[in-house]
Amino acid sequence: MPRDVDAILVELADLLSNFQGREYSDPITAETTFFGELGFASIDAVVLGETLEATYGQTLPFGAFLSELRDRQVEDLTVGELAEFLSRSLS
Amino acid sequence: MPYVELDKLRFHYQTRGEGTDVILIHAFTSNSSIWLLTNIVDELSKEFRVTTYDLRGHGATDVPQSGYESSQMVDDLVQLQDALGLGAAYLVGHSYGGVIGMHAAYKCPDRVLGVVLSDTYFPGMAELEPNxxxxxxxxxxxxxxxxxxxxxxxxxxxxxxxxxxxxxxxxxxxxxxxxxxxxxxxxxxxxxxxxxxxxxEEAFQPDGLGSEQLSHITQPVVALYDEFSPFHATCQFLKDHLPNVAMDVVPGAKHLAPLQNSTAFVSLVQGHLRRLAGIPTAVEPH
Known part of the structure; x- marks a missing residue:
């Protein structure tokens, strides 16, 4: 059964408000973008993936998720898209 | 987070899967996220133990003032293998990662089962690429x-x-x-x-790896060059002079094959690693 997206959003917002020593004071919503608003570089996505795998205690298919976004030529990733991916992937 | 301290520097790495070791080495100014974006780790880790890491000064690894020559990068790589308990490995290197892979094969052949390089330019053969x-x-x-x-x-x-x-x-x-x-x-x-x-300056030093040294590398080498590679002369040199080399072309790419044609890049790397490791290719049912 998929995990609740809204609950995951709350967990992500908490994690991202102070990620890698970068404080983000604005509200983090489903529409917040990782690169444009949170200031991510691509290596931060790797570190975030590791953090989420440690948090949820399971390996997650980030490679397939990100390469699919690249194939669709998505410019940036929103917190909501990540939450939906996690909802589908978490067992 | 997976970090390991090597020579007083903190290196960021990831390891996935089981089996013979494969180590992916990114290009100069790149970082290990390139492997995530191509989905190559998920694919290769079905059959190999795959390790990715950020070179010194790159990604989430510490940034020292010096030590960016390929010989130092080889020392880092060997220390990483020791620290993580990795065996002799197939090295897959994109661009400068291929220089490191080939330098490792020359300097520490017992640590290297083979090298797959992608569109690599060798500073020690700069005369081949004047433009x-x-x-x-x-x-x-x-x-x-x-x-x-x-x-x-x-x-x-x-x-x-x-x-x-x-x-x-x-x-x-x-x-x-x-x-x-x-x-x-x-x-x-x-x-x-x-x-x-x-x-x-340091990453573009020949650092003792020129045509003579490259010609003496006996481990199997797969040289993947991009269809629109700027390094045709280097590609031709490797084809003519390496004792144990297979060549292949990544269609449509122009130096950044992992990003410009991920599907072909991953498929070629996977196919060649299977061949080198003696893993039979699945036969499609009729």
Missing amino acids: MGQAEPWGELREHLAACGREIGETVDFSRLFRTIREMDDNEFQVIKDRLGIVGARWLSSLSKLSSTSAG
Whole structure:
């Protein structure tokens, strides 16, 4: 059964408000973008993936998720898209 | 987070899967996220134990002032193998990662089962590529920076590039963002951290790896060159002089095969690693 997206959003917002020593004071919503608003570089996505795998205690298919976004030529990733991916992937 | 301390520097790495070791080595100014973006780790880790890491000065690894020559990068690699308990490995190197892979095969052959290199330029054979400054990666970058009034010159000079990036302001990065997208702009911006290092000079030193040394590498080598590679002469040299080499072409790519044609890149790497490791290819049912 998929995990609740809204609950995951709350967990992500908490994690991202102070990620890698970068404080983000604005509200983090489903529409917040990782690169444009949170200031991510691509290596931060790797570190975030590791953090989420440690948090949820399971390996997650980030490679397939990100390469699919690249194939669709998505410019940036929103917190909501990540939450939906996690909802589908978490067992 | 997976980090390991090597020679007083903290290196960021990831290991997945079980089996014979494969180590993926990214290019100069890149980082291990390139492997995530291509999905190669998920594919290879079905059959191999796959390790990715950020070179010194790159990604989430510490940024020392010096030590960016390929021989030092080989020392880092061997220390990583020791620290993580990895066996002799197949090394897959993109661009400068291929220099490190080949230098490891020359310097420490007992640690290397084979090398798959992708569109690699060897500083020790610079005479083969006299027009490198006009070629795609540098030429394109020069155009992007010129659009915001910055010059980085006709010849490849990464130290100058790093200094230039450090001096750029938000308005200039907005121009870069409009041209490269937000992910590309963030990548470029991140390179300013190398402006206080000697990486730009050191990574382009021959460092004892020239045509003579390359010709004596006996481990199997797979040389993947991009269809629109700027390094045709290097490709031809490897084909003519390496004792144990297989060649292949990544269609449509122009130096950044892992990003420009991920599907073909992953398929070629996987196919060659299977062949080298003696893993039978699945036969499609009739």
